[in-house]
Amino acid sequence: MSYTFIVIIMGIIMLVMAFTAIYHKNLKVAVIASGIISLFASVIYIFLAAPDVAITEAAIGSALTVVIFFYVLNKIRLTDDTK
Amino acid sequence: MVNPVFIIVVLLGAGFLLGLFRKTGISLARVAGLLALAFPLYVSVGWMLHFIGQTAQPYVVYTAGTVPPFSINLRMGPDEAFLTAAINMLGFFGFIYLFRLFKSQGVSTIILYLVLFMGLNVIVMTRDIFNLFVFLEIASIALIGLVLVNKGIDALSAGFKYLIAVSVISSILLVGIGFIYYYSGTLNIDGFIENNSLVMKGLSTAVFLVLVAVVLELKAFPANGWALDVYQSAHPGISALISAGTATASLFVLYKLLPFGGHLWLQVAAVIGLVTFVGSNMLGIAQKNANRLLGYSSVGQIGLLVAVIGFSDDLGSHLRMIFFGLFISHFLSKAGLFWLSGMAGEEEISKWSVLRKKPALLLIFGMFVFSLIGFPPFPSFYGKWQLVMDLSGNGQILWIALILLGTMFEGVYLFRWLGFAIKHEVDESKAPDTAAEKMIPAGAFALLLLGASWVSNAYFPGAMKTSFLPLYFILFLFLIDFLPLVIKNTLSILSLGYYGWRLYPSIQDDTLRLVFAGIFLIGGMLTLFAGYSEKGKRPGFYPFALMMYAGLIGLVEADNLFGFFFAWELMTMGSYILIIRGKKSLVHAYNYMLFSLGGALLILFGIALTVAGQPDISLSMLASPAYPGWAYALLAVGFLTKTAALGLHIWLPGAHAEAESDVSPMVSGILLKAGAFGLVILFLAMGGGEAGRHPLLYALGWLGALTALGGNLMAVFQEDAKRLLAYSSVGNLGYILFAFSFMTHIGWLTGLTYSINHFLFKTLLFLAIGGVVMRVKTHNMYEMGGLIKRMPWSFIAVLVGIITLAGIPPLSGFAGKWLFYNAVIAKGWFLQGALVFFAGTIAFLYCFKLIYSVFLGQEKDRFRKVKEAPVWYIIPQFILIVGIMIFSARPEIVLKPIGALLSQAAFFPSEPLAWENVTAYTNLGYWSGFNIMLVIGAMFVVLLGWLLLMSRKAQKVKQFNIVYAGEAPFTPETTHFSHNMFAPYNKALGFLIHPVATQFWLGVNNTFHALAESARKIYSGNGQSYIIHIVAYIVVVYLILS
Amino acid sequence: MELATKTGFVLLGLFIILNWGLIMAGIIRKIIARASMRRGISVFQPYINLIKNYSIRSQLTHGVMFYLGPVFRLSGGVGIFLFMPLIHDSEIWSNFSFAGDLILIAYFMFFGMLGMALGAGEGGHPYSAIGISRGLAQFTAIEVPLTLAILSIAFQYNTLSISEIVARQQGGILNWTLFTNPLATIAAMISFLGAMGHAPFNVVMAPQENPIGPPTEYHGTFLGVLQTNRAILHVIESVLFMNLFFGGASNWFELIVKTFFIYFWSVFVGMVFPRFRVDQSIPWLLKIPVLIGILSIVFILL
Amino acid sequence: MNLPGIEYLSLGLGIVLFLAGLWGIIHQKNIIKIIISFSVLDTSIHLILVSIGYMRNRTAPIIDSAVSKTDAASQVVDPLPQALVLTAIVIGVGITALMLTYALKLFNEKGTLEIDKFKSLKW
Known part of the structure; x- marks a missing residue:
């Protein structure tokens, strides 16, 4: 039962993050929000008896993706001085 | 046989190894890549050959040393072998095509290329659904990477849209796969199909997600804007891979997965496929960009193939054959067309005339286009035939209609394009890119297409009876096209003669066929004769002329419906190319082709409704069609497009008038009889006596009468000599239609007499006028005049021609008129008869105009030095005149056997025409061609002698020695009364020739163009709206299904 | 019958017809003159014209077709005569009618017309061509009611043989087609007006517009030939209508009387009615007479 | 209170996130935002797949001291969906990277x- 509450709370946070990711004007914030969704998802995977998936998601889905995003955002900002 | 898993090993290994190369090693890398691609080709072709030789069993590779569901397995069966062979063929030649490009792109592009083809191979072979997903993704990523080969914003934005769309689709696929596993506990395709014959509720949603994703992957209309952009903007070499390669793999995925959905999904696939086929091709009508147009066509063709898979229950054991035919044509042609697009280097289809600088390219282009539409001998012809036959056998009439409609739309744009390539103005500054690495793939695929045609011919059950001798000769003519004209012309004439000699014993008892064979073969030889006067080599003329004649004679020879239709299409193809050779023929040939194509499709439809899946396809099947009413009506209308009945005639005047001088008699005097022969076959099958009261025949009778009137009336007001003759052909074919629809003994005699006469005099007139036009370089009659002094022989020919045409005794035209009256009175069709008679007198008007304006009246200054028409034109004319004379004096030689044939029990035994020596008797009257000839001849000679005696001192005067208001006119132009000669007639009856038909067809054309123009606005270019299309498509399909 | 004898009778018949044609032309012109309060020419004026024309010495020709035109024209006239049975039930006066029937004659009319058109066409004078184009145009419309009438009576008598049609009308005046099929007769007789070239259908040879058409270009012997033809043609076409609608003739006297009245009908109408332009005459012919012709067929079918 | 099992919760969460991601793809005009939305969509699919592979009261498919080899079939959850998700994650990153390129x-x-x-x- 305790898992259930945790999952519900995390789910609500993830939904908020999803809203942020999609609607937030600042791209960096949005990227981080999407990373958080990924991270929270990996926590849920542990509850769902999938620790290996959780590790992969945390490492690749969350960390690596965010890094790539930032890399590209950086490049775009470098070329576009106005933003 | 090499284990197929090595395909993956080699491609993947090569990909990794190539990663070690630097920029400097690019040359080596390219060779290595090519070798790496040659290996899978070798493997899969080897498997395919073994399967064909039946020396191999389907082979399954188990990975991880266990059997499914605990491992992934690959299968190499006949289907897989064939498809991987095709894909690897594409991979190999596609690589060659991009060979130079790779040099500038670097090693990474080569790696992407290898990965793409590894992915495609696995997609075909794998039996694991998740594995399938993975490799679909891998192939997509590789492909999208390859799109980047083309620099520039277009390719980039298109690639991005494609990427987003594919990602969304594969997400759906993945969710579906997850649910499938959840409900069924297996990812193995075979295992799933075995265990889950009963579809559960939840499972059906899972299956829905998987299948709808696969369908979307196949670019279902209208959720396919994302794919079109890539087709348009990617490098043509890459577009070829998408159109031929990934689509092939995806099709096979659908084929593998469709059993998941059971019967319901088969129907869904059929509907989706056909909607795609029709919709995409319709939107193509308004498209002018070559690559995007190919995209539309590609989407449409894939839709058709999806539909074929959806029909698999109906097609049964024919499924593979049909699929092969349609698939291989699409595969080879589409890849080839994209490659050609890269070579032409032109985006606007109207600029493809640049191909003309390399005739070989033009030839290949034409092959691909005809193959896409489904002309013989290309495989798609067989596929489409069998598909339509089988569908009709299962009562799927509506589907047939949609397939034919889609084909028609496709023809609209493909033939416009082909026409541009053959005929549009050339921009001299440009030339096609004919580098060897581009020529090799295109040429190889053209050859493969020929090979596939040969295979289709060899293995198609009905094709055995079709004679291929003419086709081989045509091929031979292509090969010797570089030789001088004299040799080719002589060979062509001899071949027709030889063929006739060879054919004669088999048809000598069948007078009906003999007559038409005579018209086609003798007419062919005579008209080819005129070709000797041409200068230069006349490249490309003879193969197509012979193709037309092969088709014509094939019609006569055919003893089954397949052979008949085969010949019909062959004839259409040849004649189209002949017609488009004329200087201003672009539009007219296009119109001709569209009407011919429409007519051919209707004929196909009619045959399908006749045969309805029965194994017997002999001509006698027409006697008892499965759906008599529709079959007869469709066949009749199909044949009427060729005879140019009123309403379907608008293509004829331009096509016949603008054709070359010696082509006009071919297409007008001879080709039109094909339609007449079709009607003969059709009406005969409808049976004698009883069928004479068929309402269709009554309608056709009226149509014939109105055509006769309309055609002749329009001829009267022409200023263009050849156009006048062309309209006259419309009218004369109206007579023939009218006479045949009597369905009586004398009616048929009339029709056949008209047919023979029309052949004789129209060939004669077109040859004569053609000779004149060659000399004076204009078609306008009012610009000519007084040519009798320059061209006396042509004048005599025209005189004989018009006397025959007008039906004045003693020449043979009167035979037709006399029979006609007897038939009308016996049948009781007085009103129609009077109408046709009126048309006959009108014919007299244009006959006079023709001979007067051209040969009499005032000679013009600029034509005072023209010579007589070439002797090669005069000789056949006089042979024809001899023919007319013989037929006039001794009509019984021809008519008696025909009458005897018609009297046979099967046809029209009643009210025969009796012959007593040279006099024909009916129960109404009598007529003796020979006596009339004798009496009139004797009288004419006597009277001429009398006049000669009385006016022996007659003095010849000069041109302007006429009484002309007190002074001599200054110029011939002011004294030549020709332009708008029948002005009062126009004032009185001109309203009858209001161009209703032209406006109608123009309206149809505009409507479809406007429809296509507005409908294609859904492809707004906005990537997000494409995603919305995808989502909406899923929702709509789901709602319809539930 | 032997060919020589046959030919002899045919020539004799032709001679009679020619003379009757010339005399009739003279009489008619006299009547017209008197009706217009003129004294008129001599009844034998056509003979005088003919002789004069044949004996004119200077002859000009514009070319081969110009030369052959009159031959065609006369062949047309003589040809119709040759294929026409003249006297009912008389083998010697049936000419060569065994070679063909009504349809042959209907179509042979074109022969002369074509020849004339071509000959005049080569004459080089635009007015000739204008007259011919008008004439042909009008002729197409004239033929329609005639065709309907022919179809009607062919169906009525179930034959196309002229001799047979005549035979079926024997035995009293009420057996004539005139009474058994009056509508067909009316339609045909309207066509006859056109064929004879009198008003209202004679704009084709309108003298004031066309003073120098064929009659002027053709002079001397050529004109003589044409006049010969005209004399034959008028009679023989009257004979055709006599055979079809007025019971034929059982002797020469009957033939002469009947052809006179039939021909006079066209002259009479021409005196009374004004002239149509071509673009007026065509619609007119295609309306009322065609309607009558159709009605005649409908009645026969009923 | 009888709450639904966590697998249903996470499944529902996954579906909602899926729709949210789809909405973002369709609705956002900025390309980076579209890619972010796609990454949300991608994550949601993984969530869905893992949750439908879950079997209640079973443990992770790792054979160690807690789960003996012989009882594995009845005690651990199905490992296959998890293997699928692992692959899918890698592919998803690849695609995201390509999109960003x-x-x-x-x-x-x-x-x-x-x-x-x-x-x-x-x-």
């Missing part, structure tokens, strides 16, 4: 990331 190139070409500006090809 495209985004970068598009930006370099035209200096903007508004997807509405890339409509040169149409009809």
Whole structure:
């Protein structure tokens, strides 16, 4: 039962993050929000008896993706001085 | 046989190894890549050959040393072998095509290329659904990477849209796969199909997600804007891979997965496929960009193939054959067309005339286009035939209609394009890119297409009876096209003669066929004769002329419906190319082709409704069609497009008038009889006596009468000599239609007499006028005049021609008129008869105009030095005149056997025409061609002698020695009364020739163009709206299904 | 019958017809003159014209077709005569009618017309061509009611043989087609007006517009030939209508009387009615007479 | 209170996130935002797959001291969906990376990331 509450709370946070990711004007914030969704998802995977998936998601889905995003955002900002 | 898993090993290994190369090693890398691609080709072709030789069993590779569901397995069966062979063929030649490009792109592009083809191979072979997903993704990523080969914003934005769309689709696929596993506990395709014959509720949603994703992957209309952009903007070499390669793999995925959905999904696939086929091709009508147009066509063709898979229950054991035919044509042609697009280097289809600088390219282009539409001998012809036959056998009439409609739309744009390539103005500054690495793939695929045609011919059950001798000769003519004209012309004439000699014993008892064979073969030889006067080599003329004649004679020879239709299409193809050779023929040939194509499709439809899946396809099947009413009506209308009945005639005047001088008699005097022969076959099958009261025949009778009137009336007001003759052909074919629809003994005699006469005099007139036009370089009659002094022989020919045409005794035209009256009175069709008679007198008007304006009246200054028409034109004319004379004096030689044939029990035994020596008797009257000839001849000679005696001192005067208001006119132009000669007639009856038909067809054309123009606005270019299309498509399909 | 004898009778018949044609032309012109309060020419004026024309010495020709035109024209006239049975039930006066029937004659009319058109066409004078184009145009419309009438009576008598049609009308005046099929007769007789070239259908040879058409270009012997033809043609076409609608003739006297009245009908109408332009005459012919012709067929079918 | 099992919760969460991601793809005009939305969508699919592979009261498919080899079949959850998800994650990253590459190139070409500006090809 305790898992259930945790999952519900995390789910609500993830939904908020999803809203942020999609609607937030600042791209960096949005990227981080999407990373958080990924991270929270990996926590849920542990509850769902999938620790290996959780590790992969945390490492690749969350960390690596965010890094790539930032890399590209950086490049775009470098070329576009106005933003 | 090499284990197929090595395909993956080699491609993947090569990909990794190539990663070690630097920029400097690019040359080596390219060779290595090519070798790496040659290996899978070798493997899969080897498997395919073994399967064909039946020396191999389907082979399954188990990975991880266990059997499914605990491992992934690959299968190499006949289907897989064939498809991987095709894909690897594409991979190999596609690589060659991009060979130079790779040099500038670097090693990474080569790696992407290898990965793409590894992915495609696995997609075909794998039996694991998740594995399938993975490799679909891998192939997509590789492909999208390859799109980047083309620099520039277009390719980039298109690639991005494609990427987003594919990602969304594969997400759906993945969710579906997850649910499938959840409900069924297996990812193995075979295992799933075995265990889950009963579809559960939840499972059906899972299956829905998987299948709808696969369908979307196949670019279902209208959720396919994302794919079109890539087709348009990617490098043509890459577009070829998408159109031929990934689509092939995806099709096979659908084929593998469709059993998941059971019967319901088969129907869904059929509907989706056909909607795609029709919709995409319709939107193509308004498209002018070559690559995007190919995209539309590609989407449409894939839709058709999806539909074929959806029909698999109906097609049964024919499924593979049909699929092969349609698939291989699409595969080879589409890849080839994209490659050609890269070579032409032109985006606007109207600029493809640049191909003309390399005739070989033009030839290949034409092959691909005809193959896409489904002309013989290309495989798609067989596929489409069998598909339509089988569908009709299962009562799927509506589907047939949609397939034919889609084909028609496709023809609209493909033939416009082909026409541009053959005929549009050339921009001299440009030339096609004919580098060897581009020529090799295109040429190889053209050859493969020929090979596939040969295979289709060899293995198609009905094709055995079709004679291929003419086709081989045509091929031979292509090969010797570089030789001088004299040799080719002589060979062509001899071949027709030889063929006739060879054919004669088999048809000598069948007078009906003999007559038409005579018209086609003798007419062919005579008209080819005129070709000797041409200068230069006349490249490309003879193969197509012979193709037309092969088709014509094939019609006569055919003893089954397949052979008949085969010949019909062959004839259409040849004649189209002949017609488009004329200087201003672009539009007219296009119109001709569209009407011919429409007519051919209707004929196909009619045959399908006749045969309805029965194994017997002999001509006698027409006697008892499965759906008599529709079959007869469709066949009749199909044949009427060729005879140019009123309403379907608008293509004829331009096509016949603008054709070359010696082509006009071919297409007008001879080709039109094909339609007449079709009607003969059709009406005969409808049976004698009883069928004479068929309402269709009554309608056709009226149509014939109105055509006769309309055609002749329009001829009267022409200023263009050849156009006048062309309209006259419309009218004369109206007579023939009218006479045949009597369905009586004398009616048929009339029709056949008209047919023979029309052949004789129209060939004669077109040859004569053609000779004149060659000399004076204009078609306008009012610009000519007084040519009798320059061209006396042509004048005599025209005189004989018009006397025959007008039906004045003693020449043979009167035979037709006399029979006609007897038939009308016996049948009781007085009103129609009077109408046709009126048309006959009108014919007299244009006959006079023709001979007067051209040969009499005032000679013009600029034509005072023209010579007589070439002797090669005069000789056949006089042979024809001899023919007319013989037929006039001794009509019984021809008519008696025909009458005897018609009297046979099967046809029209009643009210025969009796012959007593040279006099024909009916129960109404009598007529003796020979006596009339004798009496009139004797009288004419006597009277001429009398006049000669009385006016022996007659003095010849000069041109302007006429009484002309007190002074001599200054110029011939002011004294030549020709332009708008029948002005009062126009004032009185001109309203009858209001161009209703032209406006109608123009309206149809505009409507479809406007429809296509507005409908294609859904492809707004906005990537997000494409995603919305995808989502909406899923929702709509789901709602319809539930 | 032997060919020589046959030919002899045919020539004799032709001679009679020619003379009757010339005399009739003279009489008619006299009547017209008197009706217009003129004294008129001599009844034998056509003979005088003919002789004069044949004996004119200077002859000009514009070319081969110009030369052959009159031959065609006369062949047309003589040809119709040759294929026409003249006297009912008389083998010697049936000419060569065994070679063909009504349809042959209907179509042979074109022969002369074509020849004339071509000959005049080569004459080089635009007015000739204008007259011919008008004439042909009008002729197409004239033929329609005639065709309907022919179809009607062919169906009525179930034959196309002229001799047979005549035979079926024997035995009293009420057996004539005139009474058994009056509508067909009316339609045909309207066509006859056109064929004879009198008003209202004679704009084709309108003298004031066309003073120098064929009659002027053709002079001397050529004109003589044409006049010969005209004399034959008028009679023989009257004979055709006599055979079809007025019971034929059982002797020469009957033939002469009947052809006179039939021909006079066209002259009479021409005196009374004004002239149509071509673009007026065509619609007119295609309306009322065609309607009558159709009605005649409908009645026969009923 | 009888709460639904966590697998249903996470499944529902996954579906909602899926729709949210789809909405973002359709609705957002900025290309980077579209890619972010796609990454949300991607994550949601993983969530869905893992949750439908879950079996209640079973443990992770790792054979150690807690789960003996012989009882594994009845005690652990099905490992296959998890293996699938592992693959899918890797593929998802690959695609995201490719999308970003495209985004970068598009930006370099035209200096903007508004997807509405890339409509040169149409009809």
